[in-house]
Amino acid sequence: MSLAYTTEKQFAISAVRRACLLTSSVFNKLVKNETLVKGDKSPVTVGDFSAQAVISSMLHRAFPDDPIVGEEDAADLRAASGASLRDRIVELANEALTAELGIGDIAEWGIGPGSEQSVDNLLDAIDRGNHEGGRNGRMWTIDPIDGTKGFLRGEQYAVCLALIVDAQVQVGVLGCPNLPLNLSKPDEDKGCLFVAVRGQGAQQLKLTGADPIPLTMPPYTPSSFSFLESVEAAHSSHSTSSRISAILGLTQPPIRMDSQAKYGCLARGDGGAYMRMPTGVGYKEKIWDHATGSLLVTESGGVITDSRGLPLDFGLGRTLGDNYGVIATVKDAHAKLLSAVQEVVKQEQEEAKKSKAS
Ligand SMILES: Nc1ncnc2c1ncn2[C@@H]1O[C@H](COP(=O)(O)O)[C@@H](O)[C@H]1OP(=O)(O)O
């Protein structure tokens, strides 16, 4: 049975929009000591923490029984050394929570004037993202700023929220404050929301929530086809994708962009394929980095798998477990793309064997 998920969709749009207002405003005021480096050497800013606090506090009011798998935790903020960062996050989160209600916002979600939260409540909200994930039941997954490196460069990033039920993504929303509504007109309107509900299609809206347009990927057209891939070569192998591109005879250069904004672009017909090939360091992809994106792909007429052609498994916990790389493209191009990927993976394995032997 397919469920409508009407309230969940409205909620996710509202929460992501509110978090996007926060991240856009914080970018202009960010100072150096408002960024930390996490254990895995990746950056995290006051924007990431406060956006997770906002979305998670709203979730607690709207769906109190639903567990949350969120990227960030508040351990560094609870430490004595985190006091100034903590104060800033509380200020930013409360500014966002108390902002006036807009279209579709509901005060019972803990938003609007008078909705301030205490320091402890906000730290607890961040830490409610510690759910382990798993195969059964409902859970939400939050990436409060996906592509933090892009955010810090003033380039692309996305605020991401998805509802997963029994390991299937049912609702997904991406907010991309710096993304042009039309990639070929980069100096015109910026700020996109991408929304997908399983069985109901995908849409792009303005960040204000206005002007929804349905998204359908165009058919495979070799002359305009190109890969959407990470800016960071450490996240996705640029050399592997360029070999795949050569096998397919592509003439267009890749479009490099941080974050799940790539999935939104793919769904609306930019590029042609999302390409994420592992760099060989054993990184396990996180569910919050692909949940919304994967639903945008399937709801706009695409197919998403790992580099071996296996479906992404959102039921294994906080990571995609043994999925190896991610590829996504329009249905009629997927088999062709997968076979080129597998040819290059084989070449690289043989080269690695030879270089080990010599
Ligand atoms: N070594 C890594 N390999 C792949 N992805 C990574 C790695 N380190 C961080 N990431 C995550 O990759 C995503 C960025 O995707 P992209 O490379 O496509 O822009 C982010 O979620 C980023 O985390 P974060 O959410 O902290 O920015």
Ligand SMILES: [Mg+2]
């Ligand atoms: Mg991060």
Ligand SMILES: [Mg+2]
């Ligand atoms: Mg991320």
Ligand SMILES: [Mg+2]
């Ligand atoms: Mg993030």
